[in-house]
Amino acid sequence: MADNSVNNDHSLRELVAQTFVIYMKTYALHWNYEGQKFFGVHSMTEAQYEELAAAIDVLAERMRAMGQSTPVSLRQILESSHMRELREASDEQALKDLAKSNRQISQLAASVAEMAEKVGDHYTHDLAVSRIGVHDKHAWMIESFFKAH
Numbered sequence: 001m002a003d004n005s006v007n008n009d010h011s012l013r014e015l016v017a018q019t020f021v022i023y024m025k026t027y028a029l030h031w032n033y034e035g036q037k038f039f040g041v042h043s044m045t046e047a048q049y050e051e052l053a054a055a056i057d058v059l060a061e062r063m064r065a066m067g068q069s070t071p072v073s074l075r076q077i078l079e080s081s082h083m084r085e086l087r088e089a090s091d092e093q094a095l096k097d098l099a100k101s102n103r104q105i106s107q108l109a110a111s112v113a114e115m116a117e118k119v120g121d122h123y124t125h126d127l128a129v130s131r132i133g134v135h136d137k138h139a140w141m142i143e144s145f146f147k148a149h
């Protein structure tokens with residue numbers, strides 16, 4: 001297991017890093033979104049950032065349990081993440097970007113799950129699979145703000 005866990009190191013680190021980036025994007029909307037959807041966006045993002053904070057802790061502690069090192073700075077988070085940060089964007093663009101980011105990390109979680117299964121790391125596999133469900137759900141909820149009625 002020790003040798004195999006090395007193969008899983010990079011992907012779990014990226015999953016932690018991308019979850020952190022999404023956490024920040026979720027907070028940015030929670031704090032700054034304005035307009036008719038304010039209350040819905042504000043409430044939804046609160047539930048999501050609370051879930052993400054708990055998940056970051058579980059994923060990072062799994063890294064430690066497997067003898068891996070976690071990111072220790074925001075710089076390392078960004079270096080370990082292939083997720084684009086959003087800088088200048090309208091509220092609507094930020095909302096769409098957050099939905100896209102949740103779809104992106106869902107795919108990453110699927111590849112982490114596959115990789116973990118290949119090396120017999122059942123617990124990491126289970127964690128990664130659970131992240132697929134959460135991020136697909138978050139994406140669906142965010143995308144629902146854009147459906148025409």
Ligand SMILES: [Fe+2]
Binds near residue numbers: 030046
């Ligand atoms: Fe809040």
